[in-house]
C-alpha cells in the first residue's frame with residue numbers, strides 16, 4: 257500500500273490551544289490590554305497566526321495599523337514557548353506508527369507558521385513520522401487554498417491514494433476544493449456541528465484511525 261496521508265496539526269495531531277492562548281495574551285499584556293479568554297482566542301484559530309491577530313485586534317478594538325507589529329510580537333512569544341502545555345491527542349503516536357507500518361507516507365499541512373510547527377513536532381517526538389511539513393508561511397498561500405494541500409502531497413514520494421485528516425471548517429473546505437477524501441476529527445477546534453462540516457468520514461479518537469484508513473483505502477482502490 258503506497259498511500260499518502262496528510263494531517264492538519266492544531267486540533268488534529270496536537271492540543272495546542274493553551275500555548276496559543278498564552279502567546280496571544282502575552283502580546284495583549286505587552287500592549288497594555290487585558291488578556292482575552294481561552295474561548296475567545298480559540299474561536300480565532302484556524303486561518304493562521306496573522307488572521308488570529310487580525311481577529312484579536314478587532315475584538316480588542318486595537319488599531320489595525322499595528323497588525324504586522326503585533327503579529328510579529330505574538331510569533332516571538334509563541335516561538336519562545338510553543339510546547340509548554342501542548343500535547344499529542346491520545347494514541348496519536350501509536351496511530352502514526354501503525355499507519356507507517358501499513359505503508360502509508362505521512363505529511364503535515366498546517367496554517368501554523370512552519371518554524372513553531374516543526375518545533376512542536378520535534379518537542380513532542382512526532383517529527384520522525386512525517387516526510388514533509390508545510391506551514392502557513394511556507395508558500396505564498398495557505399488553507400483553504402487547495403494549493404497548500406496539494407503541494408503537501410506533492411512533497412511526499414507516494415503514488416497511491418491520498419487522504420487528508422483535519423479538524424476544522426477550513427480543513428474541510430480545503431479538502432473539498434482539492435477533491436481529496438477528508439477524515440474529520442470531531443474533538444478538535446471546529447466551530448460548527450459535525451453535520452454542517454463536509455467530510456468523508458468522522459472519528460472521535462485517534463485509535464480508530466488505522467482501521468478507518470485501511471477501509472477507506474480499500475474502497476478507493478476498488479473504485480479506481
Ligand SMILES: O=C(O)COP(=O)(O)O
Pocket residue numbers: 264265266267300301302303304305308365366367368369392424
Ligand atoms: O494556526 C492555525 O490557525 C491553525 O493551525 P492548523 O492549520 O494546524 O489547524
Ligand SMILES: [Mg+2]
Pocket residue numbers: 264265266267268302422423424444445
Ligand atoms: Mg486544525
